[in-house]
Amino acid sequence: MAVRPVMRILRRAAPTSSLVILAAQLGSGVATAGLLLLTTDILSSLLATVPNADRLRAALPALAMLAAVYVVKMILDAAVLHARAHLVPKVRRLAEEELFHASLGVELAAFDDPGFYDQLHRARDRGVMHLEGATACLVDALSAAFAVAGAAAALLLLHPLLLVLLVLALLPEGWAALHAARLQYGGMPLTIAYTRRAQMMGELATQREAAPEIRANQAQEYVLSEFRRCAGELQDHLVRLGIAEARATTSGRLLSGAGLVGTFVALGWMLHQQWLDLAVAGTAVIAIRATSGSLRMFMQMVHELFEKGLYISDYREFTENSAALSRPRRGTAAPASPGRIALENVGFRYPGEHGRTALRDLTLTIEAGQTVALVGENGSGKTTLAKLLAGLYRPGSGRICWDGVDIREMDPESLADRVVMVQQHPIRWPRSAEDNIRLGRYARTDPEEAALMEAARQARATEVVETLPDGWRTLLSREFRGGQDLSAGQWQRLAVARGLYRDAPLVIWDEPTAPLDARAEHAVYESLRGLSRDRTVVMITHRLASVRNADRIFFLERGALVEQGTHRELLAMDGRYAELYRLQMRMHGPEPVGEP
Ligand SMILES: Nc1ncnc2c1ncn2[C@@H]1O[C@H](COP(=O)(O)OP(=O)(O)OP(=O)(O)O)[C@@H](O)[C@H]1O
Numbered sequence: 001m002a003v004r005p006v007m008r009i010l011r012r013a014a015p016t017s018s019l020v021i022l023a024a025q026l027g028s029g030v031a032t033a034g035l036l037l038l039t040t041d042i043l044s045s046l047l048a049t050v051p052n053a054d055r056l057r058a059a060l061p062a063l064a065m066l067a068a069v070y071v072v073k074m075i076l077d078a079a080v081l082h083a084r085a086h087l088v089p090k091v092r093r094l095a096e097e098e099l100f101h102a103s104l105g106v107e108l109a110a111f112d113d114p115g116f117y118d119q120l121h122r123a124r125d126r127g128v129m130h131l132e133g134a135t136a137c138l139v140d141a142l143s144a145a146f147a148v149a150g151a152a153a154a155l156l157l158l159h160p161l162l163l164v165l166l167v168l169a170l171l172p173e174g175w176a177a178l179h180a181a182r183l184q185y186g187g188m189p190l191t192i193a194y195t196r197r198a199q200m201m202g203e204l205a206t207q208r209e210a211a212p213e214i215r216a217n218q219a220q221e222y223v224l225s226e227f228r229r230c231a232g233e234l235q236d237h238l239v240r241l242g243i244a245e246a247r248a249t250t251s252g253r254l255l256s257g258a259g260l261v262g263t264f265v266a267l268g269w270m271l272h273q274q275w276l277d278l279a280v281a282g283t284a285v286i287a288i289r290a291t292s293g294s295l296r297m298f299m300q301m302v303h304e305l306f307e308k309g310l311y312i313s314d315y316r317e318f319t320e321n322s323a324a325l326s327r328p329r330r331g332t333a334a335p336a337s338p339g340r341i342a343l344e345n346v347g348f349r350y351p352g353e354h355g356r357t358a359l360r361d362l363t364l365t366i367e368a369g370q371t372v373a374l375v376g377e378n379g380s381g382k383t384t385l386a387k388l389l390a391g392l393y394r395p396g397s398g399r400i401c402w403d404g405v406d407i408r409e410m411d412p413e414s415l416a417d418r419v420v421m422v423q424q425h426p427i428r429w430p431r432s433a434e435d436n437i438r439l440g441r442y443a444r445t446d447p448e449e450a451a452l453m454e455a456a457r458q459a460r461a462t463e464v465v466e467t468l469p470d471g472w473r474t475l476l477s478r479e480f481r482g483g484q485d486l487s488a489g490q491w492q493r494l495a496v497a498r499g500l501y502r503d504a505p506l507v508i509w510d511e512p513t514a515p516l517d518a519r520a521e522h523a524v525y526e527s528l529r530g531l532s533r534d535r536t537v538v539m540i541t542h543r544l545a546s547v548r549n550a551d552r553i554f555f556l557e558r559g560a561l562v563e564q565g566t567h568r569e570l571l572a573m574d575g576r577y578a579e580l581y582r583l584q585m586r587m588h589g590p591e592p593v594g595e596p
Contacts, residue, residue, distance in 0.1 A: 003305060005316050006134045010087070013094040017083040021139055024079040025146045031073035032150030033157075036287050038066040040158060043279035077143075084139045092132040095315070099123055102322035108392045110325045113351040119318045127315025130308040137308065141301035147294040151287045159276055162284045169256075169263040169288045170295050176252015177299030180245045184303060187241045188310050194234035201227035208479065256292070263288060331411040334418050337505040338402040338536065341366040341389065345398035348384060348559075358384040359559045362398070366552070371528075371537040373547035375577065376556035382540045383424055385556065386508050389538060391415040420502045424510040424540075426495035428486075430477035433465050436494045440502030451501055458527035459497035460520045464490045488515040496524055500531070507531055508538045513546075544581045545588070553577065 010018045045059035103120055110116045148170075155162035204210045204223050214220060267284060270276045276284075348359040358381045366372050374382040387393045388400060391407055399406045407415055420440070429436045437452055438444070446452055456462045468474035468484055476494075477483040486494070492515045499507070509528065513521040525546065531537060539547065547553055548567040555563040555570070555577045563575050570577040 003138060003309075005309075005312050006091075006131065006138050009091055009094060009131065010135065013090040014087045017086045017090070020083040021080050021087065022142070024076040024083070025142050028073050028076040028080070028143070029146030029150035029153075031069050031076065032147050033154040034069045035066060035073070036151060036154035036283055037157065038062050038069065039286060040279050040283040042066065043282045044277070047278050080139065080143060084136065087139065088132055088135050091135045092128060095128045095131045098319060099128060099315070102319050102326070105326040106322050107325055107327050107394070108387070109351050109394070110322070112355070115352065116321070116325070119314060119321070122311075122314040123318035126311045127318070130311035131315055134305055134308040134312060137301045137304045141298055141305065144294040144298035144301065148291050148298060151291040151294075155284060155287055158280050158283060159270075161270065161275070162280070162287075165263050165266055165284065166288055166291065168266075169259050170292060172252055172255030172259045173292055173295055174299060176248055176255065177296060177303065179248040179252070180303065183241060183244050183248060184307060187237065188307060190237055191234070191241070192310070194230060194237055197230040198227060198234050201230055260288075327412045329411065329413065331409050331414075332405065333414040334407070334410045335403055335405075336418070337368070338418060339368045340401075340403060341506075341536070342401045342404075343388075343398065344401070346388065346395045346400060347397035348388060348393060349396050357559060359388070359395075362559075362561050364554055364561055364564060366536060366538065368536055369532075369534065370551040371532045371539065371549075372552045372554065373550040374538065374540045374554050374556060375542070375544060375547060375580075377580075379558075380556040381559040382556055383510055384559075386421065386510050386538060386540055389506070390419045390421045390508055392421075418504050419506045419508065420499045420504045421508040422495055422499035422510065422512045424514075426492070426498070428476065428491050430475070430479065430483070432473050432475055433461075433468055433494065434472040436476060437461065437497045437501050440498035440500075444501070451503075455497040455501035458500050458523065458530075459493045460523045461493040461497040464493055489517055489520060492516055493520055496527075500527060504535075506536050506538070508540075510540045511542065513541070513543075544577070544584050 041062040042059045045062065046055050048055055048058065050058075103124075106116075152163055152166060155166050201223055204214065205227065214223060264285075267276070267281045271278065271281050342365045343362050346359060346362040347357070349355055349357045362385065374385060376382055384393070388395060391410075391412060394408060399408070401407065402410070429439055431439070434452065435442075437455055438446075440455075444451065453462070456465065464486065465472055465474075470482075475483040476486060478485045492512065496512050499509070499512070507528075513524050516524065528537065528539070539550065541547060550567070552564060553567060553570055554561055555575075557576060563570055563573060563577050565573065567581075571581065
């Protein structure tokens with residue numbers, strides 16, 4: 001059930017509105033009871049065996065009271081509606097903020113665990129929405145419950161047997177609503193599974209990223225037929241559920257009709273026995289008719305709370321699990337400028353059921369100020385090693401030390417502060433061109449824009465910005481009106497500029513020049529040469545000619561370090577590096593572009 005998580009979030013999101021709602025609902029329930037008791041008084045006066053004018057006169061005070069109570073009840077109901085209007089958006093905002101806070105706080109490795117990733121997306125796509133819906137349901141369920149309770153209290157005061165009658169009259173209706181809810185709830189796991197499959201295909205059909213490849217591979221018919229298959233299964237399932245529900249509702253209505261007839265018979269019998277007078281019996285009829293609507297509403301809301309509870313459990317589990325996966329915010333500060341970086345028997349395996357061992361027993365040292373290169377074939381573990389060096393992943397075994405201190409003992413934020421990492425597939429921020437560079441270190445003060453301009457110049461990003469309609473302020477996202485997209489190489493120039501703007505003592509470049517043209521690549525290597533004067537640079541590249549001047553080259557194979565040394569030493573060794581180098585020289589010639 002969704003009640004507990006909703007209550008928990010309500011306490012934090014909108015405690016005042018929640019209390020206002022509860023108090024107003026309680027008042028409205030009391031008013032319902034009052035209205036019924038006053039109705040009895042009015043009926044008693046009107047049914048009295050006196051002249052008509054006297055009957056009316058006798059009924060007037062109760063009528064005036066009834067009008068006053070009615071106005072109060074309307075005001076209270078309006079207060080509930082107003083407070084509900086505040087409550088629901090506040091819950092959504094807080095739920096989303098908590099989800100994003102949790103997601104941004106977890107260790108990077110968690111994103112490599114398919115289970116975690118799946119849960120995160122379920123929590124984001126459905127959990128938040130249903131938490132918001134469940135809040136509205138809870139408010140409506142409570143309103144209906146207070147209305148039923150008010151009527152029950154009034155009948156109890158009039159005659160205890162009337163309460164029994166009310167229960168008997170409402171029982172069939174309640175049974176039907178609960179049965180329908182149980183049917184829906186039982187079918188929910190299948191509904192979710194079918195819906196997700198159909199949605200996945202729907203996303204492929206509508207996403208911008210997938211659009212070019214689907215057309216180029218002529219996969220439109222495949223996407224549509226898969227959607228038809230999944231949506232067909234969903235449709236059949238929903239029809240089956242709907243028919244079962246309709247049957248339950250129809251039998252509920254039949255029973256409810258029988259219950260009503262039974263109630264009238266019982267009321268008639270009580271009148272005949274003179275246990276009640278006519279006015280009380282009339283009030284009982286009014287109460288039973290009015291309450292059946294509230295009860296139906298209550299059951300419907302309980303049903304929806306059950307249904308939403310299933311989705312909300314995804315949200316709850318995610319926020320609870322992510323707390324255990326979050327990066328610790330403690331430890332010693334990382335050295336302002338790391339001296340020696342040493343890896344001792346480092347091993348790493350990606351998380352998840354089918355996670356691979358990506359690094360095995362790596363031992364190597366990088367001295368301060370060196371430029372080192374990580375080379376090796378696809379999948380040999382270069383990027384994984386770079387991420388470990390940057391502190392983004394923690395070693396599964398062994399340790400990485402900066403000046404003799406294990407980086408696990410350092411505060412992750414201070415460690416991150418010392419590193420620039422230009423990734424193989426950098427993020428394309430859907431922000432302005434300027435933000436795309438400044439986001440390298442968004443808190444950096446650069447009032448004269450000198451750092452921004454210098455970084456852009458070195459990465460040849462200035463030329464990109466000059467072609468944009470709104471210059472530095474151009475929004476770089478085609479998904480918004482007026483936004484622009486860039487070519488892969490132009491995006492890469494911005495990413496390189498972002499790295500240069502960030503500026504930190506350890507610089508890690510993961511194939512930064514792959515999509516660049518010759519001139520931009522040359523510019524990047526020039527700026528790298530400048531940077532390496534007083535920084536430690538770790539470079540990953542497949543162009544072996546570009547690493548000939550590196551102080552040290554580490555050659556990885558299937559996650560293990562198989563060769564290391566300078567370019568000359570590795571050629572003299574005549575091993576795997578030398579073989580790959582010669583192969584590249586034969587393909588590209590002895591003087592490739594971009595040589596530092
Ligand atoms: N996020 C991930 N989850 C699970 N396994 C991964 C993940 N990233 C990489 N791997 C696996 O880890 C191994 C090393 O990958 P890595 O990306 O470090 O190689 P690489 O040398 O950088 O390759 P490339 O030259 O193609 O960029 C590969 O077997 C890869 O399949």
